[in-house]
Amino acid sequence: MRNLYISGYRSFELGIFKDDDPKIAVIKKCLKQEISQFIEEGIEWILTSAQFGTEQWAVEVVDELKKDYPMIKVAVILPFLEFGSNWNEKNQTKFSAIKKLANYVESTSHKPYQDPSQLRNHQEFLLDHCQAALLVYDPEFEGKTKFVYQAIKKRQETSEFELRLIDVDQLQNSSVEEEYY
Template sequence: MITNLLISGYRSFELGVFKDDDPKVAVIKKCLKEEIRSYIEEGVQWFLTSGQFGVEQWAVEVINELKEEYPEIKQGLLFPFLEFGSNWNEQNQAKLMQLKKQVDFVEAVSHQPYKDPSQLKNHQAFMLGHTQGALLVYDLENEGKTKWLYQAILKKQEKGEYECRLIDFDQLQNTVLEEE
């Protein structure tokens, strides 16, 4: 049974999203909400992200909405390294600070500022080691940074049980068509 779920996916720039009111965000959030609700009803208690722009931050917002209906669920932001986001512009740093206040747990996997890519690899291993499944907004035909996480999930699945659900572009398109 999955009790801890990793949520990730495209960064906002990979989807051509540069404003929170972009119509694509509403579609992605609707799909996330449906899938997350399903996971809650299956017994997931903790939802973990690393706070990246795009899907991960939208997921935090969706889970906060669902907490009104399911107050027992928890979510954590687990950054890859200390001072994550410190090189972002003021507006983006403010948004990250706001998200930190909305979650139940905030921590950095590496307790040092960014030094090298090994911190990212260690973060990925930590996240996969502390979850039993992942929900990714990712389309196999449209690569993005999530490709590396997806490949690590496939390797983990070779060694044992680890569930991975994908929200792909077809599912997003079907959600748009349902709205019309």
């Protein structure tokens, strides 16, 4: 295994609208545990699209982990050219900061958004270039991550592809542990 794809719920899907929401600390703690384990198992690159929520938090977590694992690298692979250009100034500033934490930034389509096929091609590209995925996702609580989850499940029918989920139970258990600190 060399490359890990990370995705999951968007911040709005989790009811998170502020950068200081305590839920973020719980999600980042779970991400840190899982990503550290993947690094120990040989992952060299983390690939993500830097969507708001899980994907951006994952980039921040990996940046923190670089202190202990300086060899780990992050690739932000965007679905199309000018991705995020329609976001408000605050979100664009945060997105720009996330991209600066990456070792590599590129788009799978070198054209601005035209149609949903760009999103499907982007998803296929990421899965084709990874051997495993980590999703902050619970199939019982669907969100946009449902599409990548279904694509991974379909891929697992014909090839070896590791999938680990950080589900609601794991988040709740970590949340309870946080309260005792």
